[in-house]
Amino acid sequence: MQTLFIIFSSLFIGISLYLMVLTAAAFIFRKKTDESAAPLKLAIVIPAHNEALQIRTTVEAVARSRYPKDCYQVIVIADNCEDETAAVAEQAGAQSLVRSDLNRRGKGQALDWFLRERQDAYASYEGIAIIDADTLVDENFLREISASLCYPEVHVAQGYYGVANATENWRTALMSAALAVFHHVRPAGRNCLGGSAGLKGNGMAFRVSVLKKYGWPAHSIVEDLEFGAQMLLDGILVHYNPDAIIWAEMAVTRKQAETQRRRWEGGRYEIFRKYAPALLKMWIRQRRFCYLDGFMDLLIPPLSALVLALGILLVGALWLFPFMVVPVVCALLGIGFYVVSGLALRKAPLTIWLYLIAAPFFILWKIPLYLKIFKSGTDSEWVRTKRKSEMGKKD
Numbered sequence: 001m002q003t004l005f006i007i008f009s010s011l012f013i014g015i016s017l018y019l020m021v022l023t024a025a026a027f028i029f030r031k032k033t034d035e036s037a038a039p040l041k042l043a044i045v046i047p048a049h050n051e052a053l054q055i056r057t058t059v060e061a062v063a064r065s066r067y068p069k070d071c072y073q074v075i076v077i078a079d080n081c082e083d084e085t086a087a088v089a090e091q092a093g094a095q096s097l098v099r100s101d102l103n104r105r106g107k108g109q110a111l112d113w114f115l116r117e118r119q120d121a122y123a124s125y126e127g128i129a130i131i132d133a134d135t136l137v138d139e140n141f142l143r144e145i146s147a148s149l150c151y152p153e154v155h156v157a158q159g160y161y162g163v164a165n166a167t168e169n170w171r172t173a174l175m176s177a178a179l180a181v182f183h184h185v186r187p188a189g190r191n192c193l194g195g196s197a198g199l200k201g202n203g204m205a206f207r208v209s210v211l212k213k214y215g216w217p218a219h220s221i222v223e224d225l226e227f228g229a230q231m232l233l234d235g236i237l238v239h240y241n242p243d244a245i246i247w248a249e250m251a252v253t254r255k256q257a258e259t260q261r262r263r264w265e266g267g268r269y270e271i272f273r274k275y276a277p278a279l280l281k282m283w284i285r286q287r288r289f290c291y292l293d294g295f296m297d298l299l300i301p302p303l304s305a306l307v308l309a310l311g312i313l314l315v316g317a318l319w320l321f322p323f324m325v326v327p328v329v330c331a332l333l334g335i336g337f338y339v340v341s342g343l344a345l346r347k348a349p350l351t352i353w354l355y356l357i358a359a360p361f362f363i364l365w366k367i368p369l370y371l372k373i374f375k376s377g378t379d380s381e382w383v384r385t386k387r388k389s390e391m392g393k394k395d
Contacts, residue, residue, distance in 0.1 A: 005316060009324050012309050015300050016331035016338075022189030023341045029188035031241045037150035040126040042072040042142060042205075046094070047110045051133035052083040058135050059092035067142040075121055076133075079110040085133075097121060108223030111216035122208065129205040136164050136247045144244035145205040155210050155236060159203035159244030160184055166352060168252055173355035174362050175250045178303055181342035186297070187240035188345075195293030196232050197240035199224040202248055210236070222267035229275040232294045233282060272298040304363045307335060 044062055048055055055076060062074050074094040078086035086096040099113055111130070114121070122128060127149045131137065141159060148157035161183045166176035187197030201224035210231075218226035228238055276298045283291035300306070310332050317324040343353060 002321060005313075005321055006324070008309075009313050009317070009328060012306065012313060013327050013331045015296075015306065016310070016334045018296055019186075019300070019338045020334040022193070023185055023338045025189035025192040026185045026341065026345060029192040029240075029242075031148070031243065032151045032154055032239050033144070033147035033241065034150040034152075035147050037147065039068055039071045039143070040146045040149055041124065042067075042127045042129055042146060043122045043125040044072060044074045044129045044131065044142070045077065045111070045114065045122075046074065046089075046131055046133050046135075047077045047079055047107045047114075048081070048085050048089070048133035049079045049110075050081050050083050050085060052081075052085045052088050054134045055085055055089045055094075056092045058131070058133055058137070059089055059094045061135070061137045062131075062142075063093055064139055065137065065142045066139045067146070071146075072142055073125075075114075077110050077114050079107075080105055095121070104219075106219060106221070106223070108216055108219040108227075111223075112219065115211050115215045119212070125208055127205055127207055128211055129203075131246055132202045132248055134164075134249050135202060138245035138247075141203070141244050141246055144241050148239060148241045148244065149205060149207055151239075154239045155207045156199075156231065156238045157205045157244065158187060158197050158200055158238050158240050159205070159246055160240075160242045160346075161200045161203045162245065162247045162346075163250045164247035165249050165252065167349070170355050170358040170362070172250045172252060173352050174359060176352050177339065177343060177348065177356060180346040180348060181303065181338055184242060184346050185338060185342045187238075188242065190293050190297065191237075191240050193293065194289045195297075196228065196237040196290055198238055198297060199228040201225075203244060203246040204238075205244075220267060220270065222271055225268060225271050226275070229271060229279070229294065229298070232290065233275070233278060237290060268298070268302075303335075303339070304359075307332070307359075308363050308367070310335065 046055070046058060059074050059076070062072075065072070074089075076086065076089035076094045076096050078089065078096055078098045080100060080102060081098075086098050089096045097114065097118055099110055101109070101113070104113075127146065129142070129145050145157055145159065148154050162179060163172055163176040165172050167173060183200055187200075191197050201222075204224065214227075214231070216223070216227065217230060218224070220226045231238070276295050279291050279295040279298070282288070283295060301309070310328060314325070314328045314332065317328050339356075342348075
């Protein structure tokens with residue numbers, strides 16, 4: 001039993017140590033951009049399924065960009081919609097493409113259709129940025145994305161993806177804190193050390209040549225994570241630009257949050273099973289840090305699960321193996337450094353800091369969710385999370 005305890009303790013302590021290294025690297029990270037380059041012609045692609053209530057706001061947010069109007073076009077993929085998404089998007093100034101294919105549903109499938117079947121729609125563009133239909137775009141987002149893609153080394157860029165309704169309640173506040181580390185500290189640290197920032201599903205941008213080659217080959221419920229792993233195995237790194245900022249609405253109610261977390265966390269486990277062995281083999285063969293980093297990124301559990309595991313290990317150490325107390329406590333302190341650094345680097349408002357007091361309740365809420373995922377697995381079919389504007393009373 002002692003040996004098993006030491007093995008599990010070493011695993012989670014090692015993960016915590018790796019996050020501490022990434023955190024330190026995030027403080028010295030510098031983005032790769034060419035600010036002097038002429039603005040690229042960009043297509044801003046928005047996959048949308050039944051988003052008539054949201055799409056106008058998103059298209060109009062892009063229209064407020066500080067970017068030459070003749071250098072970009074918003075293209076909305078109205079994917080299997082049963083509402084007026086396409087018409088509303090066009091009224092707001094976007095180009096709408098309607099897709100109907102009930103047998104191949106999902107964001108990845110919609111993007112793959114667009115990239116392979118509708119190359120005429122983006123043939124004249126140099127870069128493609130992909131955002132979600134409930135996204136608010138910073139006025140400098142397009143300028144920053146263009147500057148990233150103009151840098152010779154950068155073929156794929158990822159902006160900072162934050163929470164639009166961060167101060168609405170304790171769930172959204174804690175999600176904002178979590179994304180400060182997951183969407184800033186980790187990609188910044190990974191890039192700084194020579195790894196890939198990874199794709200985050202929103203605020204992604206590509207040179208057109210990359211997407212003409214690949215299409216969108218990832219069709220899982222976490223297609224961004226899957227595509228990032230596929231490109232990494234081919235030696236293509238994603239580069240992070242913290243000044244290319246977008247925000248999206250996060251789950252407000254318990255039911256919304258459970259749908260999101262079950263999809264994200266269950267889907268992540270499936271990608272680990274599929275791609276982690278290949279990344280580890282690539283590292284053993286080539287000894288390139290980016291492959292070890294890619295493996296580690298898939299190995300790291302969600303922040304709440306990591307804290308929960310370390311808490312359980314601390315109880316076990318206090319009860320049975322006191323020689324492990326100090327290493328486990330140090331790991332927990334390291335996680336604290338990781339979280340605090342994320343909030344500090346993203347200049348989080350005081351409200352978010354104060355909501356950290358609710359973190360233990362958030363972790364307790366996650367326990368039955370993890371048990372559901374462990375018991376029944378994750379859904380293989382994408383399920384859209386309801387937006388706040390579509391919800392009735394909160395649950």
